Amino acid sequence: MKKTNLAIIGGGPAGLSAAICAASSGAKITLIDDSLELGGQLIKQTHKFFGSKKQFAGIRGIEIAKNLLQEIKKYKNIELIGNATVTGYYEDGILTIVQGSNGDIFIKLLPDRIIVATGASENMLTFVNNDLPGVYGAGAVQTLMNLYGVVPGNNVLMVGAGNIGLIVSYQLLQAGIKVEAIVEALPRIGGYLVHASKIRRLGVPIYTSHSLKEVYGNDGVEKAVISEINKDFEFIPGTEKELKVDTVCLAVGLSPLSDLLWQAGCQMKYIAELGGYVALRDDHMKSSLDNIYIAGDVAGIEEASSAMLEGKIAGLNAAVSLGYRVDNFLELNRNLRKELEELRANPLSEKVKIGLEKALLKREVDQ
């Protein structure tokens, strides 16, 4: 059996930041990620990020991933297990890991502490023929285009005008693909308006209070019918529009990938503002179980910038809880929390803040 001080599950911005922060204390870290390349969502993001200069604003997602990986390589006490999925957590504290493209390598790992930074999975939408080839999740479209250089289709209907829908639309346009329209069920655009405006300038209409009704086609998507909806989200008859598209891309939200936390028996709660079921946590990102910490989208759907800060907080506190020394720990911890607070001090984060309030475990003693 393999042993380690700290197992970090997930190599996105949250997991990587956690590893760097914890490694500086000298603790032995094992980071497990199921992709071929580390970086999580970041490696698909070819656009420049928002956030403050400190959190890499104005830098493209892929570049941020590269920076984090370079940092990681500096630490001899970080072990990376790539192309490997953590499949289970057992009562005796053991993680089971399946590695390799055929899944034929089996590893048992006993960590003193665990940080779950597994990110999120995409939501599906119900409509007639949603199983036709040509209906994709936005994440799949991004992976095809930005990792493998494959175009998903020629004429796309984007469903969802949150940041992901807007950004993926922009990336499709950059790849020379026509985006026929973006539909959004809510009466207003959910993503950043600067993103919306830059897509409008390229001639793509955005229909708010509209949804996708049906998709037609034989072997794949041939056309899509969109329709206006009322405030109860019911289709308004007679408002249908037919679009000739061969691809429908769904960007209708993400849900925290929290299976391992359920399995471990963490206290879980459905919090709509955070995207679904999340583990309750204290302000050190520790779950209701003393050995399990969380960070990033699995703790609530937010941003890479907040994921990195949460990762640092979790990494720092997990290492210190094991008795490792970090200079200026209290000050560092306080500063990280302050940075998070500043980041969330905008009207668009109101929802997230309400959710986080609901997800907070109050610690008995506060240092």
Place this chain on the structure above:
Amino acid sequence: MLEKTGLPTDDDLKKVIPDKERLAKGAVVIIECFQKIPCDPCAISCQFGAIKPFKDINDLPQVDFNKCTGCGICISACPGLAIFVIDNNYSENKALIKLPYEMLPLPEKGKEVYALDRAGKIVSKAKVVRVQKIKNKTNIISISVHKNMAMKVRSIKVEDKKNEG
């Protein structure tokens, strides 16, 4: 309106367009960023102190148009591609627009391109005056358009090679 369509209204724009006197003096920035979001690269990029330093990362950019030299550095720093520079003094009847461009192929200097408004509608033709390749890949294209188009044109479309004559 902006929240529904992604298009700023005249009222929105009024807040960010410099007055006539400043416009008449030549190149000046117009920042079409109307929503508080956690983002500050514009303020940090300006070397002339024309974009007021942010107190809070969520502040809206505030410009002191008299300090702005129209250099255009901020254009490629902005992840929202929301920044433009307008020079109404370019020639007797033409204005120069510097805009951010992340599409390929890049237009060629001296060639004509379509000029698009904020809704992506072709509203005129424009001449490409300068193509600045920027390291972060948000390139800056300078185009000249008729003066009455200076506040309308915000994007370009490079003619498809295949469809040319």
